[in-house]
Amino acid sequence: MKIKSLKSRQDSLAQTEKQLEILSGGIFKDGSLPTFKEKVKASNLEAVRPIALEILQINVGYMCNQVCAHCHVDAGPDRKEIMTHETLEQILAVLQVNKIKTVDLTGGAPEMHPEFRWFVEEIRKTSVEEIIVRSNLTIILANKKYHDLPEFFAKHKVHVISSLPFYKRGKTDKQRGDGVFDASIKALQMLNKAGFGIPNGSLELDLVYNPSGAFLPGNQKALELDFKKALKEDFDIEFNQLFSITNLPISRFLDYLLASENYEEYMYSLVEAFNPMAVENVMCTNTISVSWEGFLFDCDFNQMLGLKVDASATHISEFNTDILSDRNIRLSQHCYGCTAGAGSSCQGSIA
């Protein structure tokens, strides 16, 4: 079945207020489950607070060649939101005067931004140590103009992090669309050929696994071994690490949970798996997420919920680390997704 974005379907969940209402209502309103804030407090943990900023995660726009069933960005070919040149310049100005270790480029498919390559080259001129591109893999094969992306990534020592929900066709195509598995395999082989993911090599290729349904990811290391064995044996593909990421109950995944009547059970699973150890390492403590419009958020998920940073400066044009490091991180019940089990972040498990 061909999926469309919530926005183009004019679904009520395309309104972030509606999503926040669901996340604060029902089982959290009637006291069946504690809110995230209550849970953190009851566990005698310090409030979630920012530490030194290390990662600037930049969402360059929502356009994507894929429409994945679980997408928390609600991205797709029908989304036209795109970062302007002015905002890209403002980000570069921030990178020139602030010590930021990692820039993490995401979307949509970030490679589809017309100034993507120029932007990567400009970031390389700053003191940023690591440039991550979150690639959906199939973009490399989507059009001739993208076929040389592996060489471009290699030239600029880009750290490629790619989604591959499973090492077999069925589950991958069900979540990400027909034909995605075969195209992803071909793209991974092209990345290997360009030197990515080779053990002891310098070019990093990591994969992201997220469950294809209303359940939590299993042990990251065990899944990594399964992925490595299967991809090597079946397709002669190598990669560095597997990051297992929990699906957060927002946007299209929230829509799926509600439609399949799994929402309450899923929230119970997340709350039950609450791990205090993971709270200390949640990614919002060392990351700032920038939207295509240049606004600042605690994380990509808060960005999709429209929850701007709780600070006096909320736009990249007024970026100020002192103000940002003194902010309170905005929390709601989706935050349970980052603290369940071994925890979850854009870099996988955290506890």
Place this chain on the structure above:
Amino acid sequence: MKKSYYQPEDLKNFGKINEWNEALGTKFFDYYNSVFEEGSLSAREKSLIALAVSHVIQCPYCIDSYTKDGLQRGIEKEEMMEAVHVGAAIKAGAALVHGVQMMNRHDQLSM
């Protein structure tokens, strides 16, 4: 009293068993958790055994738990179904092998 003996939400409350006898409950859960750790058998293999046994003893709570556990471990539905057939085959075999007893008894009693 609820209208069904089985309530899905009872599974979430399994830990409450400890409220009426903490000492024995704790022993059980410690034992249970130890059984499912990686050992000579992998945790993945143990999960499939548990799924098969869950069907043989027809425990809805266990089927719920180990189907979900299998999904989390990346166990595929084909593997799950084969495990269920292993359990079913043993259960069918256990019934059928008694047929030999029937045959023996039949022959013993017959002229």
